[in-house]
Amino acid sequence: MAKVPKPNELVFDYNPPQKWWMDTKPEFRPGTWCYPGKAKNAEVLGLPNPREWSPLDEDWKLPSNWKEIIFEGMRDCLNKYRSLRVFMDICVRCGACSDKCHFYIGSGDPKNMPVLRGELLRSVYRKDFTLAGKIMGRIAGARELNEEVVKEWFYYFFQCTECRRCSVFCPYGIDTAEITIMGRELLNLLGVNIDWVLGPAANCYLNGNHLGIQPHAFKDMIEFFVEEIEAVNGIRIEPTFNRKGAEVLFITPSGDVFADPGTYTLMGYLMLFHEIGLDYTWSTYASEGGNFGLFTNHDTMKKLNAKMYAEAERLGVKYIIGGECGHMWRVIQQYMDTMNGPADFLEVPRSPITGTVFDNAKSTKMIHIVEFTADLIRNGKLKLDPSRNDHLRVTYHDSCNPARAMGFFDEPRYVIKNVCNNFWDMPPNCIREQTFCCGSGSGLNTDEFMEMRMRGGLPRANAVKHVHDKHGVNMLSCICAIDRAVLPPLMDYWVPDVDVTGVHELVGNAIVMEGETERTTDLRGNPLEGMEDMSDEDL
Amino acid sequence: MGLEQFLAGDKPALARAWFDLILGTYPPETSALLQKDKNQFANPVGYTLSQSLSGIIDEMLGGFDHEKVLPLVDQVVRVRAIQDFSPAQAVGFVFLLKKIVRNRAEEGIREKRVSPNEVLAFESKIDQLALMAFNVYTGCREKLYELRVNEVKNRTFRLLQRASLIAEIPEQDTQLKNGKDSIT
């Protein structure tokens, strides 16, 4: 018979223990950590210490000289990246960043405060790289590196989406996202990583995209969307693949090709390019805009980024247009130039339709589709019927990377306002450079992490709920493929009546195409306002 | 004088005391944050908590309309259901109200303004609140697992559809759907 608990065993403790942060340990509860990287994926990427292991095991099977490896790795990073040395030294623990992290706001776990996340690494740095720490130890905020520290790093560096919101509030400009990036880089030296990052990175390295989709399947999928567009407005689009001599190479995250609702955004791209007669091609080899190398280590990021440019060179295009992706733009904007650039074999992007030269991409030769479209609209080159989005009441989530890494605030709003009649922004402290993360970025968008994702996404969802209650908003737009994948479950949990879309899906709905038949539905097959009966009859 | 009336004398203090006890279920740094910032967007958990608790208190001392109470309980439990709490801790905040009401009622009983039976009756209302919280909690956890399943399905759905590995019943097949053509 099952043991019946005594009454006193049923009493639960309301109050958590009050201990100093160095004396608490993470508890690996399901939902708060991601599955570890598989050996086969680590092998493909040439990462150290490939093995099967679990964070729940006592023994993480670290290499025998793991401490040495970490210290060596730290020394290397400190020498290579001056920013890291500065971030390690200048934090005055003022706390301005502490309540700015969505994971802290949502979880209430103090080690999700950016300042403490940084301390996880800083404490070890102090102990071994500063005199004060060597002599005074704990009093100077220094601590010994041991396996518990590594476990704690794994737990908390994979509870940071590298969104950089905290850095906006730090008076010294300390970027905790960069600290996390270094933390993950060090962990990778020991073979401590997560499979949701390693798997996509390995697939991308071998097959060109995160899911490991072969070229023929990739082409097939896009042709499938061609049929879907034809069903909506009778227009037959003929995209080309791996076509040498095209003017533009278009690269978007593979999520747009394989997962709803990104697929509708992809239809928007196809429709737009067809309508303006852009001379462009898709590549079935550079079939991924995302770069999970950014979440692994610098080497992997560089490798995956190089592939896009190698393909542009092979095809002989003039420049690249990139789709609605988040971290792809962080890589392009902030790292590409010193990593694989400058891309001198390409030309400075110039819109063939408007003649606008995109000097901002002078060196990377890659422009964002939203700036490209905004320029088309501004020059009156698109015929738009925003009333086709009248069944939608839209708000906009500034995806972290385009927002904070590119300062990309106005272009998306400009496009949305031209293709929709009903738009409301969320309150000022939740948008633009202060935007709240979706809670699932930087490779944490895996299903086993769902509970933590709901915590991290709480502040964003809370702001959406506000505009939903106040203005009846029913559509959350964004320009990131991870957002499009993770915001639907987030909404489902917190604000169930709100759906998610990419900006170019809205463009696809509104664009009036030469020779099209009258539309009765939007790209999803939902009836347009006033067409509810028509589409029923169509069935 | 009824207990409700007696307690209604200082409604805000009642809500505040409950709020404070709930704050104690968070680590000290966090409870400081939850009460410090009054901005609805910078401090969504603290804000939601304090708004919902005073709403619940209003209802407890007023009509106790279930339709009004449920969304308020939902707001609190939906947050606690995904935070680092055991199920008991997540819904147990409701019982903290008993502690407060007993403390306050004591004086009323002494002064014979409140009868002990009224306290018992009020505690039954708190029990109902707890059951509501339990329902919401279970719903939230089920939702969490449903989200996981849906995500895994959606990840490959388009691909399977394209590869014709899924034999979908087309919408037009209403006959079949309505069971008119049943196999007999």
Ligand code: SF4
């Ligand atoms: S705001 Fe900057 S200086 Fe202040 S605690 Fe945070 S990281 Fe340190």
Ligand code: SF4
């Ligand atoms: S980068 Fe984002 S997730 Fe990471 S600590 Fe800062 S606010 Fe939190």
